[in-house]
Amino acid sequence: MRKLSLLILAAFIISLMTGCGASNLVNSPEDVSGKVIGAVRGTPSERLANELGTASVFDSGEEMISNLISRTIDCAVMDHSAANELVSNTARVKVLNEPLLVYDLRFAVPKENSELLKAIDSAIASLRADGTLKGLRDKYFSGRKYSYSPSSDEAKRPGILTLAVPPDSPPFSVMDSNGDFSGLDVDVAHAVSGILGVELQIIEYDAWELVSAVQYGRADIALGWLPSEGEKLVNVSEPYAYVEYMVIVRR
Numbered sequence: 001m002r003k004l005s006l007l008i009l010a011a012f013i014i015s016l017m018t019g020c021g022a023s024n025l026v027n028s029p030e031d032v033s034g035k036v037i038g039a040v041r042g043t044p045s046e047r048l049a050n051e052l053g054t055a056s057v058f059d060s061g062e063e064m065i066s067n068l069i070s071r072t073i074d075c076a077v078m079d080h081s082a083a084n085e086l087v088s089n090t091a092r093v094k095v096l097n098e099p100l101l102v103y104d105l106r107f108a109v110p111k112e113n114s115e116l117l118k119a120i121d122s123a124i125a126s127l128r129a130d131g132t133l134k135g136l137r138d139k140y141f142s143g144r145k146y147s148y149s150p151s152s153d154e155a156k157r158p159g160i161l162t163l164a165v166p167p168d169s170p171p172f173s174v175m176d177s178n179g180d181f182s183g184l185d186v187d188v189a190h191a192v193s194g195i196l197g198v199e200l201q202i203i204e205y206d207a208w209e210l211v212s213a214v215q216y217g218r219a220d221i222a223l224g225w226l227p228s229e230g231e232k233l234v235n236v237s238e239p240y241a242y243v244e245y246m247v248i249v250r251r
Contacts, residue, residue, distance in 0.1 A: 038076035
């Protein structure tokens with residue numbers, strides 16, 4: 001009996017050392033709310049983690065996974081491609097099957113400008129085919145290095161395309177101290193305007209004013225996750241990016 005007790009105690013100690021003894025606090029996306037959630041600094045997951053619970057932010061995915069294994073955090077939230085890549089390097093964590101959040105990103109275009117919508121959809125198809133959209137998405141969602149350079153043979157036409165973006169919505173659009181904008185939406189808009197051969201002019205708007213800015217002609221386009229009711233007020237392009245947030249937990 002004493003020998004059996006010692007074996008049980010040894011198994012319990014080993015389970016604590018390997019992080020496999022205690023049950024996870026997070027077993028489904030519904031369990032994430034109110035937990036300590038890991039996220040990589042500068043990615044959209046950081047904002048989502050803050051909204052859902054207590055965010056614990058790390059400089060790299062590897063650091064985040066290390067803290068998940070050591071139980072400093074309850075779970076981690078990450079874009080699906082980056083999450084799957086990280087998890088493939090260790091057997092001690094896993095990605096839950098059900099996504100936490102799924103949506104797509106589209107252009108908003110005035111209802112009366114069907115020709116512009118058609119041109120943007122064509123440009124999106126070209127940028128998807130040549131890998132530009134994937135490169136830009138990976139840059140801002142997975143931290144991979146990528147820079148877009150417009151083709152030198154893109155003809156310039158007279159005209160300006162005005163883009164409405166918020167100044168404080170990383171990684172989609174951010175304005176620096178010099179008044180210059182960067183981010184996924186800004187880069188995609190530059191790529192599309194390059195194909196259309198027109199100059200891109202950026203106008204600062206609050207996030208909740210983007211749809212109305214396009215609807216009332218104060219801007220030609222806006223980008224981002226458009227609420228379903230917004231589609232009644234503006235035309236909406238084909239998606240230029242799909243977003244799927246996954247939850248990573250201990251095994």
